[in-house]
Amino acid sequence: MAHINAHFLDLPGDYLFSEVARRVAAYTASNPDRKLIRLGIGDVTRPLVPAIIEALNKAVAEQAVAESFRGYGPERGHSFLIRAVIRSEYAELGIEEDEVFISDGAKCDLGNFPELFAADSTAAITDPVYPAYADANIMCGRRIIHLPCTAENGYMPQLPATRPDLIYLCYPNNPTGTVLTKEQLQIWVDYARARDCVILFDAAYETFIREPNIPHSIYEVPGAREVAVEFRSYSKAAGFTGLRCAYVVVPKSVRGLAPDGGRVSLNGLWTRRQSTKYNGCPYIVQRAAEAVHSPEAKAQLREVIDGYLDNARRIKETFERLGLSAVGGVNAPYVWIHLPKGVDSWDFFDTLLTKAGIVSTPGAGFGAHGQGCLRLTGFGAGAATAEAIERLRNFSW
Numbered sequence: 001m002a003h004i005n006a007h008f009l010d011l012p013g014d015y016l017f018s019e020v021a022r023r024v025a026a027y028t029a030s031n032p033d034r035k036l037i038r039l040g041i042g043d044v045t046r047p048l049v050p051a052i053i054e055a056l057n058k059a060v061a062e063q064a065v066a067e068s069f070r071g072y073g074p075e076r077g078h079s080f081l082i083r084a085v086i087r088s089e090y091a092e093l094g095i096e097e098d099e100v101f102i103s104d105g106a107k108c109d110l111g112n113f114p115e116l117f118a119a120d121s122t123a124a125i126t127d128p129v130y131p132a133y134a135d136a137n138i139m140c141g142r143r144i145i146h147l148p149c150t151a152e153n154g155y156m157p158q159l160p161a162t163r164p165d166l167i168y169l170c171y172p173n174n175p176t177g178t179v180l181t182k183e184q185l186q187i188w189v190d191y192a193r194a195r196d197c198v199i200l201f202d203a204a205y206e207t208f209i210r211e212p213n214i215p216h217s218i219y220e221v222p223g224a225r226e227v228a229v230e231f232r233s234y235s236k237a238a239g240f241t242g243l244r245c246a247y248v249v250v251p252k253s254v255r256g257l258a259p260d261g262g263r264v265s266l267n268g269l270w271t272r273r274q275s276t277k278y279n280g281c282p283y284i285v286q287r288a289a290e291a292v293h294s295p296e297a298k299a300q301l302r303e304v305i306d307g308y309l310d311n312a313r314r315i316k317e318t319f320e321r322l323g324l325s326a327v328g329g330v331n332a333p334y335v336w337i338h339l340p341k342g343v344d345s346w347d348f349f350d351t352l353l354t355k356a357g358i359v360s361t362p363g364a365g366f367g368a369h370g371q372g373c374l375r376l377t378g379f380g381a382g383a384a385t386a387e388a389i390e391r392l393r394n395f396s397w
């Protein structure tokens, strides 16, 4: 019999959002008439904006005509999209075309990228954290260093006492909705440069940033091009959670150590990995993603994101009126609520589900330091969020 990768046995029972879905399905099965409001997983609810639909339709029509039909595309993505990304997002930041890789999602990219590093390398992750980073590294048997991010340290992770090889940072943060200023991010870039670490920077929520001096890209910070790989996604920025498109920026100057002591560019390794294991994001989706960078789509999307941010702001205010403090919801779609002292976050999740019919995500699901907290998203439809707020006004636990 083939031996399994025993590291899978070290994973927590279910992936967080599968566990939440299981509990919600069990509740729905015994309460079929209860109308639930889903503010748990960060899934968008507003339809694609007209400028994107137009591009998608045009690309679909091209597939019906022999002259414009497309088969396999370049594994790294079509140059029309890569150029649009550079023009719109990295014009001033020195990123080149062969440093951008288009894919079908940041979750896959973040999960696959650690393949480039030795199994015995260490990964530092904030705690609480988007669970896919931790799970992907546990699957490889990697040692994880947890960096607590709590109200006590103002959600600013402390530099690790022992040097990690990899550092995962996600800002604006999932799950807490907090941000780092340029100066705070500079501390991490300097640390990584001084100790030869690689930063995996998840910028999936950068379009939600509304305050000044909050970096949209880690490459706004001097020195980052030597040590940081950046992950971006169209999921939350443009409503692509179903359509699927994202990209990774791997500057050629970011390097890792070979067994012979040589320094190897991660860009070359990622190119090799992707061209072997990936055949590229669908052409029609890449045309839709290209449209995201047009001035028309940007204006339409601004209004959509503002709507989600408004939901988040109102959710936060509602909990504050209930006497609970919260962070996030200003530059991010997530609101992170501090529960009353001693209240378990899975218990509160159950109470909110059964008493108010609201689906949330328990903080403990994001790591030990998420215990005692709860995450709600602003991604609900406006009317559903308004109803949730109404239910919360009369909520007691």
Ligand code: MLT
Binding pocket: 040, 041, 042, 043, 107, 130, 174
């Ligand atoms: C979340 O709710 O944390 C996200 O939607 C998960 C994801 O982006 O995969």
